[in-house]
Amino acid sequence: MKASVIELLQKQIKIDESVDNDADLFFLGLNSISFMHFIVDLESHYEVEVLDEELSAKNFATVNKILEFINLKKEGVGI
Secondary structure (H helix, E strand, O other): OHHHHHHHHHOOOOOOOOOOOOOOOOOOOOOHHHHHHHHHHHHHHHOOOOOHHHOOHHHHOOHHHHHHHHHHHHOOOOO
């Protein structure tokens, strides 16, 4: 799953596959516009819905946080 998340992120920012899972994606270049494009791609790819109240750095600042978020959504747990 990590590889596909990084692939989706690479459509928006310049990172490579070896990016640290805990690196701050906003520090690496993710901004509000690229973030929203990423969310649309993520929803489509993983067939999940990201609710407005879930759109926070708490859920999406790092690859690890994104992976945790996807796992919880796939389990049907609201964030």
